[in-house]
Structures are given as C-alpha cells and as structure tokens.
Amino acid sequence: FLLSSSSRNLSSSFSRSCRYFLSSSLRTPASSSSCSFLASSSSSLSCCSKGRCRECQEDLEQDDMAGVGQGCAHQYKDHPSCISGGRIDASCCVDSHFHRACHFKPGLISGVVCCRLPVQSPRIVVKPPHRLQVHQRLIFLLSCRASGMPPPRVRWYKNGRRISKADSRISVLYSGDLLITLSRESDTGLYTCEVTNDHGMDIANSYVSVTDNKSGCADGARSPLMHKSVHACQGTWKGHVRNAKSLCGKGWKVCSHRDRKTLRDISSVELFQLPGCYAYNAASRRNSCRRCKSSKMAGVGKSCGWVSYRHTSCLSYGRIDVFAPNMTSSCDYTEGLTTGILCCKKVKRKGGERRKCKPRCQNKGKCIGHNHCQCPQGYKGSHCQNAICTHGCGVKGRCVKPDKCRCQPGYTGKTCRQKARPCVAPCVNGGKCLRGVCRCPAKFWGKTCQYPLQHVLLAQMNRTEK
Structure with missing residues (x-):
C-alpha cells in the first residue's frame, strides 16, 4: 500500500483485496504522525459501531470513515476494524450525523492510503473476424477489446508494419477497435491487433480483402443504395415491373419475392431515406410477401406513395x-411515381453438377447437397453416422442403434447405468443370469438350472425303456 498526501475527493466503491491486505499488513495502526483515510484507487472504507469492515456510507448515522495515523480523530486499540491491532476513525460523530463522514476534511486528514490492484496479463476478449471481405467505398470495423491490469495498450499493424495516424480514413477508437472509412483496394492485407502491458502480450489477426463493388445497373451508374447484392438503378420501362430487367446489368435481375432474404439485409435507414422510389416485383397481401400480379406494387425510398411502420412485407422492417x-x-x-428499379444479384449455380457427399451418407441418409446429408429419424452427424438414444447411454455405454445401447462389461440396463451382478455359478441348460440369479427355461430348475422337471425326466426314462 501507499500513503498519499493528495486531497482528492473519495469515490464510491472499495477493493476487497485491499481490505484484507490492510488487515494483515498494518500491525501498528498509530505509527504515522499524520492521519490518512483508507481507500483504494477508487473507494473508501468505513467501520460501523459494531466493528464491521465495509464501504463508507454517508447515509448511515453510525458510520465513521476509517483511517491510519496518530493524528486521526479517534483511536480504539481493543475494537475490531479493517486493520489489525484496533480501530482508527478519520471522522467525528458529528460528521456521521450530518452525513458527511466520507468527505475530505482539510486540517484533519493528511492524505489517502492507496492499495495496488492485482496485476493481470492482457487478454483479447473481443477478437476481429478471421477473414473479412469488404467492397470498395464502404466502412468496416475490426474489433479488438482486451482486459488486463494495468490496462493494456492497443497497437494495430498491417502486413507487419504499424498503422500510421497520417491517413485520416483510418482511426483507432478509444475501445481499441480499428475503423476504416471509404475502403480501397490498397486496404487489403493482414491486420494484427497487439495488446501489451508490463506483464504480457496477446495478439489477434484478421485478413481483410477489399474488392471492387461493380455496378449492378446496365448503364454502369453508381447505385445510391450501398448494398453488395441489391442495387437501385434509375430508368423507365414499359408494362409490368418484370419487364424492367433491361435496367439491370449482366448477372443481375429484377428483385422479387423470392429474394426476400437478401432484401431483409437492407437497413431501415436505407429503406426509408433512399432518395426517390424504386420498385421491385413483389406485393404485400395480408402481411405476406408475394409476387406482384395486378396491384400494390412494392418499392423502396422516401418518395414512395405509402409507408407503414407496423405492417410486415418482404423488407426487414415496415412496408412500402x-x-x-x-x-x-x-x-x-x-410516370412520375417510380425513379427506377431494384436489381438483385443472381446466385451462381453450376449446371449439371452432381451432388456429392464424401464420405457417403450412412444408415439410409440422403445426399441433398455438397457434403450435406439428410438423415432419417434416429440418426445424426455429418454423414448420418451417429445413432440417437433419447435417454442417453451414460458413460458406460454406446448408442449403436436408435434407442439401443451397447454396455461395457459389468453394466446393464437400457441406459447402461446399472451395475451387473454376476451369478455365483454359471447358468446351464439355457438359463440366463439376471441380477445375480439364473432365470431357467420351462423344463429346468435349480440355482444354476441344473435339474430337469420331474415329468420331463419321467418322459425321457419312458422313452429309453421303449
């Protein structure tokens, strides 16, 4: 611990490790000529009238702030407190009555007793993604939040070189995260987060790939909607909304109700703040997302005719x-209502490719995709290799068929949780040992099924005599 002459105000909580440290280290509490109140780097102590050690609370009339030194207001050698050898108060009874026992008093208190917090080597708690793909002109954030004592220092490196603060697009936040705006292809590389303090170091890596965000519009214009799979393209068309496919570029199509999963990735800010009104081939009927047949064509943008925040549609929030x-x-x-069309990126599908599962699906499983098996009831696993036992087989058994366990020697039961009791002598004549007793067939009896029943024996004798 450390005696400080600073007269800063007290804060509100106390470190328990400091409390027990004081009780074991301060053997002669009145050795200092001045008076210092007890506190950690963030709190103060108090001893109530019953001698309990707890936080200093101003709203209790019986609480007094604890201290150390000959100049403290009250000293009791026989009273228990947070320190060994007695009790010392740095406040007076009047102070506790007026709820100011925990306040600093010039002339009465000389400083504060500071306790060192326990050291801890740094550890990254929130790591950046292992790989990240970003389109150009977008913003991306790499998280790197660490714990440790003293608080660790965070440094970012790109391809082994420390990131410079000269580029205004790149900034390291107070939390330790790395923020890059208006991303470029030159931002592609391996980013390393390094956290250090006096007791250790921890690192985390993330590879960022920045690619060109090509326009999905036929005229090559930049889309006002910043989304990698949905672009807003300006223009006109004739007839039904599906005829607007001429506005979409190669590899793009008019968005429809089948693209609801992609449409729901668009944020609510872009949905309602996009300039203009862009239509797509969908309509909302009875709060469901369907293909536009004859009316209620759906759109996106703040200039559209009707906006509802409580109805559901193909979008993630609201209906337009x-x-x-x-x-x-x-x-x-x-004319005059629509600004353009929403174009969605086509999903690339390799024609004629056979579905392959390697290893093959077992137990009559069906291959429904590349290394993707659909298992029958009672089986699970990447290739349906594991049977399912509803009640489990414990640690002494293995599930070999649905709801059927194979037990290790010495265990029995449906779930292999019962210890098997062997019979004293082996069962004969077809008898079976169950729980230490031989269960005999209908024609035999005895402890080991060694005796045939009398009528069976007589029948065998008569057969011999004949």
Whole structure:
C-alpha cells in the first residue's frame, strides 16, 4: 500500500483485496504522525459501531470513515476494524450525523492510503473476424477489446508494419477497435491487433480483402443504395415491373419475392431515406410477401406513395408501396411515381453438377447437397453416422442403434447405468443370469438350472425303456 498526501475527493466503491491486505499488513495502526483515510484507487472504507469492515456510507448515522495515523480523530486499540491491532476513525460523530463522514476534511486528514490492484496479463476478449471481405467505398470495423491490469495498450499493424495516424480514413477508437472509412483496394492485407502491458502480450489477426463493388445497373451508374447484392438503378420501362430487367446489368435481375432474404439485409435507414422510389416485383397481401400480379406494387425510398411502420412485407422492417392508398394501384410503370428499379444479384449455380457427399451418407441418409446429408429419424452427424438414444447411454455405454445401447462389461440396463451382478455359478441348460440369479427355461430348475422337471425326466426314462 501507499500513503498519499493528495486531497482528492473519495469515490464510491472499495477493493476487497485491499481490505484484507490492510488487515494483515498494518500491525501498528498509530505509527504515522499524520492521519490518512483508507481507500483504494477508487473507494473508501468505513467501520460501523459494531466493528464491521465495509464501504463508507454517508447515509448511515453510525458510520465513521476509517483511517491510519496518530493524528486521526479517534483511536480504539481493543475494537475490531479493517486493520489489525484496533480501530482508527478519520471522522467525528458529528460528521456521521450530518452525513458527511466520507468527505475530505482539510486540517484533519493528511492524505489517502492507496492499495495496488492485482496485476493481470492482457487478454483479447473481443477478437476481429478471421477473414473479412469488404467492397470498395464502404466502412468496416475490426474489433479488438482486451482486459488486463494495468490496462493494456492497443497497437494495430498491417502486413507487419504499424498503422500510421497520417491517413485520416483510418482511426483507432478509444475501445481499441480499428475503423476504416471509404475502403480501397490498397486496404487489403493482414491486420494484427497487439495488446501489451508490463506483464504480457496477446495478439489477434484478421485478413481483410477489399474488392471492387461493380455496378449492378446496365448503364454502369453508381447505385445510391450501398448494398453488395441489391442495387437501385434509375430508368423507365414499359408494362409490368418484370419487364424492367433491361435496367439491370449482366448477372443481375429484377428483385422479387423470392429474394426476400437478401432484401431483409437492407437497413431501415436505407429503406426509408433512399432518395426517390424504386420498385421491385413483389406485393404485400395480408402481411405476406408475394409476387406482384395486378396491384400494390412494392418499392423502396422516401418518395414512395405509402409507408407503414407496423405492417410486415418482404423488407426487414415496415412496408412500402409505390402507389398511395387513394390511387389506383397496379404492377406497371407509372410516370412520375417510380425513379427506377431494384436489381438483385443472381446466385451462381453450376449446371449439371452432381451432388456429392464424401464420405457417403450412412444408415439410409440422403445426399441433398455438397457434403450435406439428410438423415432419417434416429440418426445424426455429418454423414448420418451417429445413432440417437433419447435417454442417453451414460458413460458406460454406446448408442449403436436408435434407442439401443451397447454396455461395457459389468453394466446393464437400457441406459447402461446399472451395475451387473454376476451369478455365483454359471447358468446351464439355457438359463440366463439376471441380477445375480439364473432365470431357467420351462423344463429346468435349480440355482444354476441344473435339474430337469420331474415329468420331463419321467418322459425321457419312458422313452429309453421303449
């Protein structure tokens, strides 16, 4: 511990490790000529009238702030407290009455007793992703939050070189996270987070790949909607919304109800704050996402005719229609209402490729994708190799078939949790040992099934005489 002459205000909590350290280390509490109140780096102590050691609380009239030194207000050698050898108070009874026992008093208190917090080597608690793919002109964040005592220092490196603060796009946040805005292809590389203090070091790596975000529009214009799989393309078309596919680039299509999973990745801010109104081939009927047949064409943007925050649709939040409720709605282009179309990226599918599962699916499992087996009831595993026992087989058994366990020697029962009791002598004549007793067939009896029944014996004798 350390005696400090600083007159800073006390804070609100106390380190328990410091409390027990004081009780074992301060053997002569009145050895100092001045008076210092007891505190850790963040709190103060108090001893109540019953001699208990706890936090200093101003709202209790019986609490007094504890201290160390000859200049303290009260000293009791026979009273228990947070220190050994007696009790010392740095406040007066009047102070506790007016709820100011925990306050600093000039002229009465000389300083504070500071306790060193326990040391801890640094450890990264929240690590960045192992791999991250980002499109150009977007923002990405690499997390690196660590614990340790003293608090560790965080440094970021790219490809082995420490990241410079000269680039205004790159900043290390107070939490230790790395924030990069308006990403470029030159930002591709291996990023390393290093946390250190006087007692150790910990590192975490993340490889970031920045790729060109090519436009999904036929004219190559930049989309105002910043999403990797959904772009907003301006233009007009004739007839039904599905005819607007000419506005989408190669490898893109008009978004429909089948793309609801991709559409729900769009944030609510982009949905309602996107300039204009962009339609897509979907409609909301009875709070469900369906294909646009004749009316209620769905859209995205703040200029659309109808916006509802409580209805559900193909989007992640709310519902947006191109036409207002007081208008005759349709699924066709209407001049002055739509700015363009939403184009979704096509999913690449290799034609003619056979589904392969290696190793093969076992126990009549069905291969439904690349190394993806659909298991029958009662089996599980990557290739349906594990049987399922509903009640388990314990540590002394193994599930070999659905709800059937194979027990180790010396154990029995449906779940292999019962110890087997062997019979004193082996069972004969077809008898079976169950729980230490031979169970005999119908024609024999005895402890080991060694005696045939009398009528069976007589029948065998008569047969011999004939």
